[in-house]
Amino acid sequence: MEIVDNTEARRFERTVDGHRAELTYRRHGNRLVLIHTEVPEELEGNGLGGALITAAIDDAAEHSLTVVPQCPFARSWLKRHPEIAARSRIDWHA
Numbered sequence: 001m002e003i004v005d006n007t008e009a010r011r012f013e014r015t016v017d018g019h020r021a022e023l024t025y026r027r028h029g030n031r032l033v034l035i036h037t038e039v040p041e042e043l044e045g046n047g048l049g050g051a052l053i054t055a056a057i058d059d060a061a062e063h064s065l066t067v068v069p070q071c072p073f074a075r076s077w078l079k080r081h082p083e084i085a086a087r088s089r090i091d092w093h094a
Helices: 048-062 072-080
Strands: 005-006 011-016 019-028 031-038 066-069
Touching: 011 048, 019 048, 031 048, 031 072, 048 066, 048 072, 066 072
Parallel strands: 031 066
Antiparallel strands: 005 011, 011 019, 019 031
């Protein structure tokens, strides 16, 4: 599943049949702050939320960034998938 990092809009995204799933973020120094995950109802149940978060984690690992999961969905998803969370440094306390 191809996820695009739309750096201009500051979001990881995937568009399917005209519907866009996205994970908005902010880069602050060496931190990647995950702000909000949104998957349209038409795309729910296809694993897009997890794919967006995985793409963010992999990007953070590649660029030596610490992930700050402020988004409640991202935070809970990462806690349920410790094998993905382990790919990058996570600041659970920010």
